[in-house]
Amino acid sequence: MTVSKRPRSKYLILGLIGQGQFGRVFCGCHRKTGKLVALKDLDQHRFPTHEFLRELRFLLQLSHPNIVTCRALEHSREGRYLIMDYCEGGTLRNWMDRQGKLPLGMSIQFMKDVLQGMEHANSKGIIHRDLKPENILLTLKSRGWIARISDFGIARLIQDSKTGSDNTGSPAYMAPERFYGQYSLQSDIYALGVILYELVVGARPFSGQPQQLMNYHLNQRVIVPDTVPLPLQKIILKALEKLPARRYKSARQMLSDLDRLSELIDLSLSATPISVLPYPPSRSLTDEPIITHALPGAIAALAVSIHSQTHDKHSPCGSHTCIYWAISDSIHYQRYQEEANNFETLAKVAQVCLPEDIRELKVTSQGCVALTNQCIYHLNPDVSQFPFLSAELIAHLRIPFKADIHPHSQWIAAVTEDNHLWVWHRSEQNLDSTAHHHSWFSRPQVPVREAVHQVQILDDHHGIFWRVEQGKTAIEVFTRRGNFLGHWKLSLEVDRIIPSAISYRVLVIPKWDTHGPLLMDLKPFRMRPIPIKVQLPVCVAIASWGYVMADGRGHLILLDEYGQVVGRILGPPSPVAIAMISKTVLLVATNVQDEGELHWVDLNQFDIDFIF
Template identity: 40%
Template sequence: MKRSKYRLLGLIGQGQFGQVYCAVHRPTGRLVALKSLAHERFPTHKFLRELRFLLSLQHPNIVTCQALEHTATGRYLVMDYCEGGTLRTLMTEESRLAVPYSLKIVADVLAGLEHAHSRGIVHCDIKPENILLHVHAGGWTARISDFGIARLSREIVRQDGNTGSPAYMAPERFYGQYSVASDLYSVGILLFELLAGYRPFSGTPAQLMSAHLNTPLHLPDTIPSVWQPLITQALQKLPARRFHSASEMLAAIHAIAKPAASTESTEAWVDWSTAPTPLFFTVELPPECQFQPQEQTPLKQKITALAVAQPEDTVPAAPPANWTDGTAASWVVYQAAGHQLQQVRGRLAATSTESEQPFQPIATVSGEPIEQLLVRPQGCFVVTAQAVQLLPFSSTSEGSMSLQPIAVWPQPSRVAISSDGSWLAAIVSSVGESHLHWQRIAERPSFAVASQPVALHLPDMQSASLLPLDLRHLAIATTNPPAFASDPSRKEQAAGTTIRVFTRRGALLGSLPLAVRLETVILTANPYQLLAADADHAGALLLIDLKPYRIKRLWVEITPAFLAVTDWGYIVAEAAGRIVFLDQEGRQIGTIHSPAAITAIATMQGDRLLIATWDHDHGALYRFELRDLGLDLVF
């Protein structure tokens, strides 16, 4: 928005009366949500009432209104930003929130409602879509949003029409009446759905009205018995029989939770401040696929990195002896074993067989062992702790091939190379601080990178991940150790992870503090999107959009050690051997189990997977056709 204090980063939702955007406050860099309120759908008297309500509500569990912004394009409420999206995103068919985290969210909602009710405001539309989430190491903090149809509780009158969501509406709401107890009924529906996986009543609006008014409540066995009396009271048909206040319902939750925490019952719920992992539990198991590779190559050395190249210029003018016949796409597989770089060239065979193509040692690096293999248009970049070298695709000589030196540093480093191979960035450690260095690789006119290193204050260089977002921008994700959160001297660094975005000329565009700690961070196939393991919760991944800023937790049950991205989703592997396949929405679509520990993985053309394993003194490289695994996916 021109001539505004806010810069839009992207659309994040559609509210009842207008669109909602993620924006950044230009003077401070603070993220906010801008709620557009169209004149034709939100006339002045409704707009002023919304503003009046929001300005009176200041609570950690309510989305706070910070300001009002007038622009040439309309009116906007400046609201707190919640990067975790709505509660609805956590309520999937495949997995369900663990009981402690479900109850924590409900407790947050009740705390926010108690504050609103104490000011005479009834929300009248409590539902998962109106519960926004802040993601942090302990799970989530819930905040109530959208008081657009709230009514002052002292103005209880009959209305000509109903506003709200019939699936969550109290019986009296269908007759235009509402009170504090109406919101608590909606919270009861919410708690039922979180614990059971579905709502107590379903159907058309007319059927829902009849069910809320007349149908007796049935509680399934999937809801722990210790919580059933509380839900039963919250969902009484008559308001007078429900809880009289949000604080009373919240106290009832605590009263049940504290004794339960001292028992060994599997239905017990512990204090949410110390809630154990897992965050979720799987309801619908994905297909278990058989471990049937199309090709298997014995390995005599432990492989620590894999990379695959398939461009046209990898085809040699004079194919070597180990080149196989076939009609499929040509490929080159590079693998690193300690200081040695190996490769095999060929065509993708269509039959299942044990490969007779040996990997040829083509180069040996001196100094530190190989850490990364990065395929770019020029060839395969070989990265060690203190150097970057290039093996060009044009290399066709047999036997040992010479590596071209690209960069050397006197101290350990972390390296990233742009997708077109035009520049590299490296964090190089030194005494007291680290520096971000830039180097141009390809000679191009009107192309420049930073000429001077940029000083960085990092808690631990090894925790830094460099991610080329596009040809002009680099992101650096730095994860802080857990001790920072409790160290007053580290207050500014207490956030779990900090993401800084630089231009290739070295200018810092901004930084983003995340209240979660990341591990094994990679880029996905979507622009400005990251995938990372959740360092605080085994079995969880974090899908992070930077523009606009959003975080979504994905559940995989395993502890991720290796991540790979395809155009249809994600591949997650644990070192012990289990591999989980996810679609782009994060749903588990299949699993396989490797017979040995996994040391590296790589994808080929999106529908093929390479897995390197090692067991004591021998290993194998397996190639899979993912189309043949039986994944719940249409390729």
């Protein structure tokens, strides 16, 4: 069949996620169901048909929770693909590169996962021959992250092990006999010993060029640091014996020793591969790093909008900051100008009252949008008549809803309690950011299958909403035209999804503290744990350099854009909302009984080893 006559692929490719020795791996989704999959594109020149079919034969024999399963083979006009399970956590190598040495409990659990997968493969008579962190993938389940073996591209049958004549593989993880073209079950055990050593020590037992590695594996004795518990040292050394006969006879044997180790040692296993914050709260460099202002009422919502002179040509001054806070049914607005991180008030507080209590404020480049129980309002501060604030009604939905607005006020999406998606567009003639009143028009409402927990706009054309169902979270993608593109599920219950300064990256706050916060990339879909071990945050602020998370005790955790901890501050207790006023100044809202307080926290006044 010619390429032009082959059917179109059933899968839409979302992005490249990896490059193996035999081809590329893509993230994709089924065009009809939206199910996420990995598509392994096997290059016909480097991976001829007989090799392709051989790997497929191995994969079809393997069905185990700790092995990446092959779901289908597709030969379409787009190419030849193995359709595999998608593992959103990426490779074990990715995790090790980000964090170095993983916590002992998680390292042991990952190794036990891999051993269970290898036990199943061995029971089918298959030897992997290329076990390494790059070929171990991680996926998130309800009990936490689990490891799965992938890439059986150079696997062999046990019955052929005595006739092997090649030394294909990764020299850093190859058993001594592999350098002479010999392999057996014990060759995979040796590779697992190297991986286990690297997990708990933070480096491989040997490093160097291929010829040096060969010499080390053949002749040099392995030394395990004394910091590793003695029972675990014995397991590693047995797996790394030079002679195959002295190693574990099977994956089951090594797994049994690790199970006994788990009973002997408190591994302090946590669901996220993280350590406790490595330092106490940052020391203050001044006597007054936090300035507090009292307010006449409990704060319900807080938002900060930062404007430059180029965005506001009517402004009598340069860049300025607009702070909005809601108390019951009233919205208060104050404008500040930043001079070397000293904020000076430019106007008195403006105020506008709405018919309902305000439940949420959402900032945009043109100001702020207020959400009540049934209505959406656009707040219009008049830059020429300080202090003045008006509220323009965008929509009266008459029933409760969840909504979000585009950062530049181009469109709004809402899902109502009766399960309908509404989308509003701003009129083209009102896209001038200086206009005080905007015309909005709505598209016909679109039915949604079930109630949703949150709506999030991603870019100029796409948004997501999500719901929790049966212990999982279903995420659905839609367009500003009201069309649905696909969906996928997370194996945990989500409490909040928060955008970031990086396109298509969001912060996921789970409902329970079993997993800890996660960073989720949507294009292509990837998830990574955030390396902190604290109470789940009650509020989060987005910064140009990352995030600030606050827990109920007032601990402020500063994270860079990759989720790494860069600082910790002991801030005001019981925060209800936080927002960045500038690159280095944080605004924290708290309530004491029926009165609110706004606290200015200058991050530059703390001993934080980070360039903002």
